[in-house]
Amino acid sequence: MTERAERERSSYLFPRHPREADRLDLQHDALREALGSNFLAPVTEPGRVLDVGTGTGRWGIEVCWEHPRALVVGFDLMAGPGEHPSGYRHVRGNVLQGLPFLDGVFDLVHQRFLVSGIPLAQWPQVVAELVRVTQPGGWVELAEPMIEFLHAGPATERLLGIMRDMAASRGLDSTRVVFDRLDDYLRSAPLKEVTRHEVTCAVGEWGGRIGSFLASDMRALFTRLCEVQVGSSLSAEESAETIRRTQEEFEGQQTRVAMAIAYGRKPS
């Protein structure tokens, strides 16, 4: 199936855009810096690693650099990165239709920011699929944001509301269910030694490097969503003005966003 057909059959929220890769890399850099690591599961020497919904492949490429003996597979609806280390492979596909890998192949399976791609009702089935391809004793790690922001101003709330409506119309989480249940999905899989961390990051220049990365990420994300909405709930001028106001609100209200990271181990 072509990349375009694969995307159209999926529930993924964000439209294709030439600068989407820059947004995803900014988001990756912010989170990597906030966590001080690419993953939190206690895996010191990963052998075979899978990153589901890998986006630009940046996470997997960095894991290759950090662990030169690892084989990292990035899996996504979209084509993979053009240039990558020799230990990196890309496989295209839709996780909602199952992963094209044998049982028990990977010792670390990672999935991040898929709240915008996996319908709420399908989370348990997708987590079961991640666990199926994990080797006994291996780890699954999930990382997802809270869709509600802390200290959001009215313009930010308005655009988040539009995003939530679009998500709900595709059966995606439009509240904070995935954020709240991330560790429960792993426990029910059932995985052992399930651990949950939460990190709260500033959005805006007031939060230094991470904050300014996230403010740019949010500006790009809102711009993408408004492009889809122009003509229905927002005019082009209203969109531009509302997005501009969000950036002021981030500084004035000291807006924050929370991420949950949960990992667990497949029984041996």
Ligand SMILES: C[S@@+](CC[C@H](N)C(=O)[O-])C[C@H]1O[C@@H](n2cnc3c(N)ncnc32)[C@H](O)[C@@H]1O
């Ligand atoms: C928000 S991006 C996150 C990218 C990456 N995980 C990161 O943290 O930077 C979500 C990615 O998941 C992919 N995606 C969405 N739905 C998918 C599905 N059903 N199967 C495979 N990939 C999917 C999208 O194409 C996109 O590249």
